[in-house]
Amino acid sequence: AxxxxxxxxxxxxxxxxxxxxxxxxxxxxxxxxxxxxxxxxxxxxxxxxxxxxxxxxxxxxxxxxxxxxxxxxxxxxxxxxxxxxxxxxxxxxxxxxxxxxxxxxxxxxxxxxxxxxxxxxxxxxxxxxxxxxxxxxxxxxxPEAIATLTLTSGSTGLPKAAAHTFQALLHSAAGVNQLMNFNAAESWLLSLPLCHVSGQGIVWRWLLAGACLMLSDAPLPQALCGCSFASLVPTQLWRLLQQPQRPAALKATLLGGAAIPPDLVARAEAAGISCWCGYGLTESAATVCGKRANNRPGVGKALSGREVRIVDGEIWLRGATLASGYWRDGQLQPLINPHGWFATGDLGRWQQDELQVLGRKDNLFFSGGEAVQPEAIESLLMRHPAVMQAFIMPQADEEWGARPVALLMLTPGRTLESVAAWAREQLASFQRPVRWLTLPEGFTQGGIKLSRQQLAQWLQAQQ
Ligand code: 4YB
Missing domain, CATH: 3.40.50.980 (Rossmann fold)
Structure with a gap:
């Protein structure tokens, strides 16, 4: 088409x-x-x-x-x-x-x-x-020509360059515009970097709908004035909610890029900000699944033009929005596996007809023979109202192989001790962090997401 x-x-x-x-x-x-x-x-x-x-x-x-x-x-x-x-x-x-x-x-x-x-x-x-x-x-x-090469934010090794055709980018936009009813009467703030698919997604939705794109150098709360749509990563929404005034014209916020804490969404909704939850990757030209926020932790169903399946616990994707391949040394290298699907490396499951993202396969580590999925602990920690961001990293341990360490960003005036005491009760013993650290302010500034590689380096330097 x-x-x-x-x-x-x-x-x-x-x-x-x-x-x-x-x-x-x-x-x-x-x-x-x-x-x-x-x-x-x-x-x-x-x-x-x-x-x-x-x-x-x-x-x-x-x-x-x-x-x-x-x-x-x-x-x-x-x-x-x-x-x-x-x-x-x-x-x-x-x-x-x-x-x-x-x-x-x-x-x-x-x-x-x-x-x-x-x-x-x-x-x-x-x-x-x-x-x-x-x-x-x-x-x-x-439409079938390659338009962009977008670098993945892979946790290890060199980024790969996902090659997208105009067609794939427009199909991606069509699914989101349909889901959120984004049309020519609306405006979307370019609230994420253009070097990332989350920013590019905004541009193609704008171009497909013939709508208005808002560009501003002002800080987010001011930039949002007069905009009806925005894309935010959860930390941006966190910071926005710290502000006294709320963006009056904002009709819909598309969230994504990382696990979306249900409590954060509930607070935003209570403040009058309508949230939509999305799940996507560079290779899929942003959003694959999405939904209007409800009180469930899932990310909704596959949007039109995308297919999702779970194979051995891993999320596989197929459809019109996928990259044509990775560009390397003057050639396209295939991205799909022998079954014709793109294996994301994300773990997931279906729950009440919604995809639930459980974490990255390669973040899993073992502690005393028990499997620790950092994201499972992180989502628990982020339910505490003082926790803006939580990361669980493995720390080498002679007896256990590895043990979990918690790296947190807290709202001002809150202490690690109170969070640690609260979390103890709710975690299995092998999940309990053996160390609690506060990430320095500014650590999350700049890039749209923190790399675990970067966190591991920081943790190393704290010994
Ligand atoms: C998730 C996740 C989720 C991604 N739960 N893990 O337009 C959008 O879709 C959008 C709107 C707001 C903010 C961001 C976006 C994006 O595009 C995000 C796309 C992205 O993050 N691509 S990425 O290649 O940099 O990272 C992909 C990885 O991010 C996935 O493989 C997941 O691990 C993680 N992720 N959405 C939990 N809802």
């Missing part, structure tokens, strides 16, 4: 030219104005050689120039590889060596000159330069 007949902004510039496409701190931009700006940027990129088939690494934080460059590059026929500006050189260098982008557009202004040891040949630096609109000759709209 072809969902659109041209690049979406060109479609809307024809059908609803004066409707507001983008709302930024600098004011609104109509679809007509947006399409005209993208034509000029597209022509500018094409003049620099970034045209059909080119792979362009695009590095920067969310901003209007980043978004416009992204869309203009797609219109020029290039494939976009978004890079998180926080990726350390030790990760970036081997990645670029393996992905070999032809160009680099660096809005964080550090690369390629300031980074030693870049691959040879160094990707050519691309700049934002407008050319006359007439000079633009957009690439043909080919």
């Amino acid at each position: 072809h969902l659109l007949t041209d690049f979406p902004w060109r479609v809307w510039a024809q059908t609803t030219p004066t409707a507001v496409a983008l709302q930024t701190d600098a004011g609104p931009l109509s679809w007509r104005a947006l399409a005209a700006r993208l034509d000029r940027l597209c022509a500018g990129f094409q003049r620099q050689g970034a045209s059909s088939g080119a792979l362009v690494a695009l590095r920067g934080k969310n901003s209007l120039p980043l978004l416009l460059s992204w869309l203009a590059l797609l219109q020029a026929g290039a494939r976009v590889l978004p890079l998180n500006p926080q990726l350390p050189p030790a990760t970036l260098q081997p990645l670029l060596r393996s992905l070999r982008p032809d160009f680099m557009l660096d809005l964080a202004e550090l690369l390629p000159d300031n980074l030693p040891g870049l691959p040879h040949p160094v990707p050519a630096a691309l700049r934002i330069k407008s050319a006359p609109q007439q000079a633009a000759s957009p690439a043909a709209w080919r």
